[in-house]
Amino acid sequence: MTSSIVTRLDRRDGPPASLERLRAAGLVRRASDRVDQAVERSLPVAPALRPLLPGGCLRRGSTVTINGPASIPASGATSLLFAVLAEASAAGSWCAVVGLSRLGLVAAAEAGVAIERLALVPHPGPDWVDAVGALLDGLDIVAVGVPGGVAPRLATRITARARQRGAVLVVVGAWPGADVTLQITAATWHGLGAGVGRLRRREVEVVASGRGAATRLRRARLWLPGPSGAPMPAETNHISIDDYRDRAQRAAAQQRRAS
Amino acid sequence: MAVRTLTLWCPDWPVTAAGLIDGVDPYAPVAVLYANRVLACSAAARAEGVRRGLRKREAQARCPHLVVVEHDPDRDARAFEPVVAAVEALTPGVEVIRPGVCAVAAKGPAGYYGGEEQAAERLVEHIALHCGVVAQVGIADGVFAALLAARRGRIVPPGATAEFLAGMDISTLDRPELVELLRRLGIRTLGDFAALPAGDVLARFGVDGAYAHRLAAGKDDRPLAVRSPPPDLVVTGEYDPPLERVDMAAFAARALADRLHERLAAYGLAATRLGIEARTAAGEELHRVWRHDGLLDAATIADRVRWQLDGWLTGSATRLRAHGGVFSDPDAPTRSDGLVVARPTAGIDRLRLIPDGLVRCSGMQPGLWGELGEADARAHRALHRVQGLLGPESVYTAVLGGGRGYAERVRLVPWGDERRAEGNDRPWPGRIPAPAPATVLTEPIPVMVCTADGAFLHVDERLTLSGPPATVRLPHGPGAEGSSGAPLTVTGWAGPWPVDERWWAPGEANQSVRLQLGVADGSALLVAGRDGTWWLEAVYD
Numbered sequence: 001m002t003s004s005i006v007t008r009l010d011r012r013d014g015p016p017a018s019l020e021r022l023r024a025a026g027l028v029r030r031a032s033d034r035v036d037q038a039v040e041r042s043l044p045v046a047p048a049l050r051p052l053l054p055g056g057c058l059r060r061g062s063t064v065t066i067n068g069p070a071s072i073p074a075s076g077a078t079s080l081l082f083a084v085l086a087e088a089s090a091a092g093s094w095c096a097v098v099g100l101s102r103l104g105l106v107a108a109a110e111a112g113v114a115i116e117r118l119a120l121v122p123h124p125g126p127d128w129v130d131a132v133g134a135l136l137d138g139l140d141i142v143a144v145g146v147p148g149g150v151a152p153r154l155a156t157r158i159t160a161r162a163r164q165r166g167a168v169l170v171v172v173g174a175w176p177g178a179d180v181t182l183q184i185t186a187a188t189w190h191g192l193g194a195g196v197g198r199l200r201r202r203e204v205e206v207v208a209s210g211r212g213a214a215t216r217l218r219r220a221r222l223w224l225p226g227p228s229g230a231p232m233p234a235e236t237n238h239i240s241i242d243d244y245r246d247r248a249q250r251a252a253a254q255q256r257r258a259s
Numbered sequence: 260m261a262v263r264t265l266t267l268w269c270p271d272w273p274v275t276a277a278g279l280i281d282g283v284d285p286y287a288p289v290a291v292l293y294a295n296r297v298l299a300c301s302a303a304a305r306a307e308g309v310r311r312g313l314r315k316r317e318a319q320a321r322c323p324h325l326v327v328v329e330h331d332p333d334r335d336a337r338a339f340e341p342v343v344a345a346v347e348a349l350t351p352g353v354e355v356i357r358p359g360v361c362a363v364a365a366k367g368p369a370g371y372y373g374g375e376e377q378a379a380e381r382l383v384e385h386i387a388l389h390c391g392v393v394a395q396v397g398i399a400d401g402v403f404a405a406l407l408a409a410r411r412g413r414i415v416p417p418g419a420t421a422e423f424l425a426g427m428d429i430s431t432l433d434r435p436e437l438v439e440l441l442r443r444l445g446i447r448t449l450g451d452f453a454a455l456p457a458g459d460v461l462a463r464f465g466v467d468g469a470y471a472h473r474l475a476a477g478k479d480d481r482p483l484a485v486r487s488p489p490p491d492l493v494v495t496g497e498y499d500p501p502l503e504r505v506d507m508a509a510f511a512a513r514a515l516a517d518r519l520h521e522r523l524a525a526y527g528l529a530a531t532r533l534g535i536e537a538r539t540a541a542g543e544e545l546h547r548v549w550r551h552d553g554l555l556d557a558a559t560i561a562d563r564v565r566w567q568l569d570g571w572l573t574g575s576a577t578r579l580r581a582h583g584g585v586f587s588d589p590d591a592p593t594r595s596d597g598l599v600v601a602r603p604t605a606g607i608d609r610l611r612l613i614p615d616g617l618v619r620c621s622g623m624q625p626g627l628w629g630e631l632g633e634a635d636a637r638a639h640r641a642l643h644r645v646q647g648l649l650g651p652e653s654v655y656t657a658v659l660g661g662g663r664g665y666a667e668r669v670r671l672v673p674w675g676d677e678r679r680a681e682g683n684d685r686p687w688p689g690r691i692p693a694p695a696p697a698t699v700l701t702e703p704i705p706v707m708v709c710t711a712d713g714a715f716l717h718v719d720e721r722l723t724l725s726g727p728p729a730t731v732r733l734p735h736g737p738g739a740e741g742s743s744g745a746p747l748t749v750t751g752w753a754g755p756w757p758v759d760e761r762w763w764a765p766g767e768a769n770q771s772v773r774l775q776l777g778v779a780d781g782s783a784l785l786v787a788g789r790d791g792t793w794w795l796e797a798v799y800d
Contacts, residue, residue, distance in 0.1 A: 074698065074782035074783075074784075074798045074799065074800040075781065075782065075800070076697070076800060077800065078697035078698050078800040079697045079800060082697065092634070093634075094634065094635070094638035096642070101701060102698050102699060102700055102701060103697070103698070103699070104665055104695055104696045104697045104698055104699040104797060104800075105657045105659065105669045105699075106659060106665050106668055106669065106695035106699075107694065107695035107696060107697040108697075109659055110693055110694060110695055115656070115657050115658075115659060116656065116678065117638075118656065118657065119638075119642050119654055119655070119656055119674060120654070120655045120656065120657060120671065121645060121649070121653055121654055121655075122655065122671075123653070124649060124653070125649065127648055127649060130648055131645045131648055131649055131653075134641055134644040134645050134648060135641050135642070135645060137637075137641050137644075138637045138638045138639075138640055138641020138642070138644075139637075139638050139641055139642075140634075186781070187781045187782070188781050189751075189777055189781065189782075189783045189799065192750075192751035192752065192753055192775060192777040192783065193751050193753075194727060194751055194752065195724075195727060195752060195753070196753070197751075197753060198692065198753040198754075198775055199694060199753065199775050199777070199783055199799060200694075201694070202783075202799070225693075225694040229693050229694050229695075
């Protein structure tokens with residue numbers, strides 16, 4: 001019986017029709033597809049950030065910068081950094097943050113960053129370029145805060161190192177020649193009234209621009225942080241029971257003031 | 260058959276221990292008290308009439324210049340350790356019965372030193388010479404009889420133990436309830452007790468009574484519970500000529516680390532802490548304990564030796580510490596700020612690696628598919644290199660612990676140290692609910708929070724605000740979040756959350772209230788009112 005099946009398969013040219021159907025449905029892939037799959041060359045990001053990044057992921061070897069508007073000093077750049085790190089960190093990647101000494105790590109944990117795989121170099125000093133280079137060799141994501149800006153030649157060197165090592169360089173601040181720039185254009189906190197409620201979530205608008213696949217401007221509105229601390233797309237209209245309670249409290253307070 | 264046992268007894272051990280460790284004069288009248296009763300006293304105190312079991316006041320009435328010391332079992336045990344080591348030096352297989360008393364099988368030393376008497380003499384002399392402790396030795400069949408013999412300094416001939424015990428008082432059994440009962444039954448000596456039929460004793464007094472009966476009859480056949488000496492795991496390297504440069508020392512440390520590893524692996528152990536001790540030819544010593552999360556391998560040990568010596572050789576100022584032996588050069592130059600510049604004057608001639616915090620280790624187990632470990636090992640190596648570049652205190656990982664403020668919930672530990680979280684299981688009432696601020700200032704900066712009429716915002720004892728907060732003004736300078744000193748309009752606020760922490764510790768008390776402030780440009784701040792000032796603690800960035 002076995003031999004009859006073998007001969008039947010041998011006589012056919014190409015794979016059987018049923019296999020074609022399965023492949024069309026995306027249920028079966030060639031083994032050779034795996035090697036140069038984007039999956040191997042990328043790190044996952046939170047679903048809310050996927051529309052902003054080319055391919056919906058953090059490509060290994062790329063450089064991502066995060067900027068807030070100059071008019072608002074605290075517009076959510078740090079929260080956006082945590083959001084970028086969160087998914088990859090939770091999936092087992094090691095991350096490092098260089099040169100940012102005032103991180104609120106409780107917020108990082110709430111955003112989903114695995115704190116035990118987050119290395120901090122708060123005060124790298126003048127040797128920060130060497131430190132970043134060494135970190136890019138071994139870690140998946142290296143975030144750098146450069147308050148004073150960086151010379152283009154140095155930036156090129158570090159970007160090339162990241163590309164060669166397959167690590168993702170995330171920069172808070174300006175960086176010449178970045179692949180993707182995430183710019184926060186608007187940020188509003190929700191949940192805080194005049195003496196009632198408390199900070200619940202923030203709605204931010206992020207515009208992504210860049211080079212290559214990221215040339216097209218992409219725009220997304222997200223909750224950063226969302227009701228649970230993790231970033232969420234703002235399109236999904238999450239109104240929690242807390243929001244209703246806040247609204248009721250606010251209305252009651254207004255009534256009191258009116259009367 | 261009872262084992263021929265040699266027992267070494269140090270009279271009044273609690274007193275001797277207090278003399279050895281706390282420096283009490285053992286020749287003065289000294290009494291060690293436990294629960295207000297005299298537990299032991301020195302010979303001088305006994306001569307004045309102080310006895311065991313007396314109350315403190317009675318003892319002091321009999322001897323007004325009595326030195327009273329509290330009983331400390333740890334001190335007794337600690338002081339006895341050198342004595343046991345001295346006995347072990349002459350004869351192996353020592354059982355410590357209690358601090359002050361130890362026993363060995365008599366057969367070995369008696370054969371080696373040419374007789375029981377010679378062995379006993381030799382032991383007493385050795386202990387007096389090496390530990391400065393007076394001891395008495397007794398030899399008999401069985402531990403119980405040998406201890407009684409030691410109290411009298413006698414060597415009971417083989418087979419004569421029952422005879423020796425027969426005349427002893429029944430209270431030597433050290434079982435108060437049984438002894439009292441036997442006394443009331445008219446049994447006053449061990450011989451009387453031993454004469455009773457064994458079956459009847461078992462039926463009337465139970466198993467423990469039967470055991471006491473065997474002891475009284477000199478049939479103590481319990482074998483000695485010999486202690487095994489702890490393995491010596493310290494690795495020492497001597498260098499001649501002395502090591503002059505840090506890299507030479509690190510290279511030597513690598514070889515030492517390999518040896519330490521082999522030795523630990525032979526015992527199936529792993530160290531979680533490591534003490535590195537370096538001594539220079541001029542006699543200076545530098546000792547530091549390194550904690551480590553996970554296992555220390557040869558490369559990490561070599562790195563730590565390098566860091567430790569680097570700091571020492573480059574003359575970083577070390578605060579002179581009274582304990583720990585960090586520094587031992589009396590002629591070191593003192594800087595104006597009271598720090599002593601510790602710098603060695605000669606090359607290193609001895610390195611010692613002292614493993615500490617030993618745990619059982621059966622080896623590292625990598626993941627079945629290799630998914631665990633490879634990326635981690637790569638990251639560890641990279642972080643290690645950064646530590647090598649910038650110094651050991653440059654790379655941190657954070658541990659989230661308990662607390663109410665955001666700054667106190669985060670503890671940064673240098674990379675490689677063990678991470679231990681504390682207080683996460685406590686409720687922490689007064690903690691500000693999530694979401695947490697993304698920027699937490701390491702040093703809070705003072706801000707002005709004012710009400711609509713420009714007055715300073717006050718919070719009274721009942722936690723009511725003096726008015727709705729209207730403006731917040733951040734100071735000039737780099738500390739503020741890009742503000743230029745202009746007042747920002749407050750659009751919303753929440754709180755106050757009161758905190759009254761550690762009021763029992765005067766230096767650490769913290770009484771404050773926290774407010775969340777929403778500002779007109781869309782950002783939000785967390786301010787804390789403390790000591791009449793508002794402090795910017797965190798920014799919801």
